[in-house]
Amino acid sequence: MLELRGIRKYYNPGTVNEMCIFDDFNLRIAPGEFVSVVGSNGSGKTSMLNIICGSIDVEGGAVFAGQEDISAKKEFERNRRIGRVYQNPAMGTCPNMTVLENMSLADNKGKPFGLKPGINKARAGYYREMLAGLGIGLENKMQVKVGVLSGGQRQAMALLMATMTPIEFLILDEHTAALDPRTADFIMGLTDRIVREKRITTIMVTHNLRYAVEYGNRLLMMHEGKIILDKGQKEKKALKIEDILGLFNRISVECGN
Amino acid sequence: MAIIIGTLEQGLSYGIMALGVYITYKILDFPDLTVDGSFPLGAAVTAVLLGKGVNPFLVLLVSFGAGLLSGILTGLIHVKLKVRDLLSGIIMFTALYTVNLKIPGKAYVPLFTETTIFDMEFLQVFGSFYGVAMALMVTLAAKFLLDLYLKTKSGYLLRAVGDNEVLVVSLAKDQGLVKIAGLSIANGLVSLGGSVYCQQQRYYDISMGTGTIVIGLASVIIGTKLFKSFSGKWVVSGKIAGSAAFLTRNRKGVRPTTAVLAGAVLYKACVAGAMALGLDPQNMKLVTAVLFLLILVCGMERKRKVKGNA
Ligand SMILES: Nc1ncnc2c1ncn2[C@@H]1O[C@H](COP(=O)(O)OP(=O)(O)OP(=O)(O)O)[C@@H](O)[C@H]1O
Numbered sequence: 158m159l160e161l162r163g164i165r166k167y168y169n170p171g172t173v174n175e176m177c178i179f180d181d182f183n184l185r186i187a188p189g190e191f192v193s194v195v196g197s198n199g200s201g202k203t204s205m206l207n208i209i210c211g212s213i214d215v216e217g218g219a220v221f222a223g224q225e226d227i228s229a230k231k232e233f234e235r236n237r238r239i240g241r242v243y244q245n246p247a248m249g250t251c252p253n254m255t256v257l258e259n260m261s262l263a264d265n266k267g268k269p270f271g272l273k274p275g276i277n278k279a280r281a282g283y284y285r286e287m288l289a290g291l292g293i294g295l296e297n298k299m300q301v302k303v304g305v306l307s308g309g310q311r312q313a314m315a316l317l318m319a320t321m322t323p324i325e326f327l328i329l330d331e332h333t334a335a336l337d338p339r340t341a342d343f344i345m346g347l348t349d350r351i352v353r354e355k356r357i358t359t360i361m362v363t364h365n366l367r368y369a370v371e372y373g374n375r376l377l378m379m380h381e382g383k384i385i386l387d388k389g390q391k392e393k394k395a396l397k398i399e400d401i402l403g404l405f406n407r408i409s410v411e412c413g414n
Numbered sequence: 415m416a417i418i419i420g421t422l423e424q425g426l427s428y429g430i431m432a433l434g435v436y437i438t439y440k441i442l443d444f445p446d447l448t449v450d451g452s453f454p455l456g457a458a459v460t461a462v463l464l465g466k467g468v469n470p471f472l473v474l475l476v477s478f479g480a481g482l483l484s485g486i487l488t489g490l491i492h493v494k495l496k497v498r499d500l501l502s503g504i505i506m507f508t509a510l511y512t513v514n515l516k517i518p519g520k521a522y523v524p525l526f527t528e529t530t531i532f533d534m535e536f537l538q539v540f541g542s543f544y545g546v547a548m549a550l551m552v553t554l555a556a557k558f559l560l561d562l563y564l565k566t567k568s569g570y571l572l573r574a575v576g577d578n579e580v581l582v583v584s585l586a587k588d589q590g591l592v593k594i595a596g597l598s599i600a601n602g603l604v605s606l607g608g609s610v611y612c613q614q615q616r617y618y619d620i621s622m623g624t625g626t627i628v629i630g631l632a633s634v635i636i637g638t639k640l641f642k643s644f645s646g647k648w649v650v651s652g653k654i655a656g657s658a659a660f661l662t663r664n665r666k667g668v669r670p671t672t673a674v675l676a677g678a679v680l681y682k683a684c685v686a687g688a689m690a691l692g693l694d695p696q697n698m699k700l701v702t703a704v705l706f707l708l709i710l711v712c713g714m715e716r717k718r719k720v721k722g723n724a
């Protein structure tokens with residue numbers, strides 16, 4: 158379970174640019190839920206994810222993971238239980254390290270980074286297998302630096318690396334937005350597969366309404382720091398892209414655009 | 415001949431220092447100016463301990479330790495107090511100037527009679543190359559240990575933090591601590607280089623740290639650039655660079671650490687060459703600055719950094 162309780166968040170507090178993005182924001186996500194989140198630019202989706210992960214501080218409220226209040230924990234501490242994939246494929250991998258080295262790093266998450274050899278040779282076969290499972294030929298590029306891979310290849314690796322060790326929560330922020338439609342479909346399918354296989358509680362922010370409707374078992378729509386639509390499994394099944402698009406347009410009209 | 419030997423000896427001890435600069439500049443992507451203070455710090459510690467008759471090899475270790483400490487302090491200033499990287503280094507090397515005066519109690523200490531690592535009897539077999547042999551041994555030991563470290567899990571994390579901090583945080587590791595550790599090891603090596611240099615020159619001078627960062631950066635950039643553009647082809651100018659490279663030759667070509675050592679020797683050779691051609695020592699700094707600018711411009715290769723969470 159993941160829960161945000163009474164979150165208050167101001168950007169630039171105490172200055173002329175002060176802006177309240179969340180005022181008493183509440184959200185509860187049950188274990189195993191796969192939540193897709195949509196909403197206009199600036200509606201606070203990334204801010205919400207940053208608050209969950211501890212990337213930004215809040216003025217009030219608490220974040221719960223399971224029964225534990227993790228509000229006081231630093232970002233890196235929270236990441237023991239959280240995996241995250243960003244919109245920018247470069248954020249999830251080390252460009253100057255090889256595919257094999259990157260996989261080894263990810264495989265060691267949660268364990269001590271001591272003076273043992275960086276690459277556990279016995280695991281190399283397992284990495285190769287995992288990469289082969291992607292079906293994009295990465296298993297033949299184990300010694301290639303990740304920086305020379307394409308965005309889609311890197312994002313596939315980032316996803317694999319984020320979910321390699323047991324995690325409870327997966328946070329995806331427009332992780333298909335920088336990819337071409339075909340690669341985006343591929344990464345989206347891969348995401349769905351991993352989330353189902355590992356039963357990870359997942360929050361996926363996306364601007365692709367088709368993905369939002371097709372994947373996951375709950376749908377949220379955000380607007381100006383509030384959740385204005387929350388559809389659970391059953392209602393979501395009946396939901397169509399047109400419905401969400403309609404709501405999007407209505408909001409824009411209300412805002413006077 | 416004497417010039418060649420002197421160049422090799424100095425180049426190699428500066429090489430150890432350059433290995434430290436390699437860690438900060440290339441791996442951590444942190445332009446660390448602490449080295450202008452930590453290089454003479456190693457020398458200052460060395461001058462005092464040698465004067466007390468301490469085993470010169472133990473002195474190397476203590477100097478390394480002193481450097482570790484100074485690196486930790488720079489790291490703490492940067493990570494915990496959130497001071498910009500350049501400024502953290504400036505603060506540290508300014509502070510270290512006083513420390514480096516206080517440790518020996520004066521600005522100049524001659525070390526003519528003290529026993530140094532260069533006075534070991536077994537070195538006699540190397541004839542007039544005894545100094546080069548000793549410097550090479552310490553330098554290669556430092557290089558191999560660093561190579562080994564960079565292949566450990568901890569070393570991987572160090573490389574990762576300079577490459578993509580966000581990933582280190584994703585791995586549930588405190589990126590600040592990793593940086594502090596990196597700065598610490600780097601300055602440890604710089605101080606070790608200072609200690610070797612001091613034992614070799616047989617004096618300590620407070621001003622011997624001035625411009626260390628320039629020598630270090632120049633060595634790193636010359637070395638890595640040269641061996642990148644000729645990767646695998648073994649076009650190496652300078653004899654020792656060639657043999658050093660040969661010693662550590664592996665399938666992938668030259669290790670960056672080897673390249674950095676070669677770069678340091680080459681840089682020293684250039685300076686010695688300029689002096690031999692009659693360059694007025696008074697113009698030295700200006701020429702160095704121009705040379706360094708040229709190296710920087712030719713080696714333009716700043717990597718783009720991954721930033722932010724959006
Ligand atoms: N670091 C910051 N400083 C000041 N204001 C910020 C900061 N980050 C976000 N904001 C503001 O907070 C609001 C929400 O931003 P956020 O990035 O959460 O939106 P988003 O829903 O992720 O938008 P998008 O769909 O464009 O990614 C925006 O109005 C933005 O200008």
Ligand SMILES: [Mg+2]
Binds near residue numbers: 202203204330724
């Ligand atoms: Mg966003």
